Amino acid sequence: MGLLDGKCAVVTGASRGIGQAVCVSLAQNGADIVGLDIDFEALEGTKEAVEAEGKRFLSLKADVSCLEEFQGAIKEASSEFSSIDILVNNAGITRDNLLIRMSSEDWQKVIDINLTGVFNGVKAVSRAMMKQRSGSIINISSVVGLLGNPGQINYSASKAGVLGITKSAAREMAKRGVRVNAIAPGYISTRMTDELSEGARKALMDNIPIARLGEPEDVANTVFFLASDLSSYMTGQVLSVDGGMAM
Ligand code: NAP
Secondary structure, eight states, X not given: OOTXXXXXXXXXXXXXXXXXXXXXXXXXXXXXXXXXXXXXXXXXXXXXXXXXXTOOEEEEEOOTTOHHHHHHHHHHHHHHSSOOOEEEEOXXXXXXXXXXXXXXXXXXXXXXXXXXXXXXHHHHHHHHHHHHTOXXXXXXXXHHHHHOOTTBHHHHHHHHHHHHHHHHHHXXXXXXXXXXXXXXXXXXXXXXXXXXXXXXXXXXXXXXTTOSOBOHHHHHHHHHHHHSGGGTTOOSOEXXXXXXXXX
């Protein structure tokens, strides 16, 4: 028996990194999974991993920055599964540069995917979740949304904005049984952080009390906690999974 038996979870950016680990963790705890990604073929590895846990996996192609695509994906998911119980807004990108060199295009692209993408996701599932009087939405923010970071004005603004969406949506939907929480990961070992130079990586370690990068599973375990009834009295919260960076 898993704590998420009979539940269905939608996870965005599900093809790799944190999103893939989240899909596997939620499946291990009993949930069926709908994986959304901008690249449909890339979802194949996650599908195999979830099915190996004996759970169903539906692959859907959607760009989270487009409301119509997100709503279309949720409609398709709802016709396959009896309800959508969990939404994990995980898809995100970086386009780093110092402010003086950052183009408006790189500013807008990051806002469109990381911030508007979360708005679109919350909007796409909220009506049905409120109607069924239950649901857990988990938004993946970042330590950079709490602390700021040189070279990441677009990214840190988008991730700070995600905290605003989380708290406002939590207040709007609490009485209807829908909980909305956020996770602020620190530096997690994925393709996003593979791009760091050796120098940047060393400088980072000096700022991580636990003195290692996190693993995608560290974030996935926290997503499971927030998705399940173990956290039934929590809403509008931001949990840091960052080796102590933001304490
Ligand atoms: P990742 O390995 O780069 O994976 C991101 C996923 O999002 C990929 O599957 C990607 O698909 C998908 N994606 C990108 N744009 C999309 C769009 N418009 N619509 C749908 N899917 C899209 O990243 P990660 O490191 O796992 O990060 C996951 C989340 O955690 C992000 O929100 C990130 O900001 C956040 N985070 C990460 C870290 C870290 O250290 N890694 C720290 C704090 C927060 P494709 O592969 O097809 O591009």
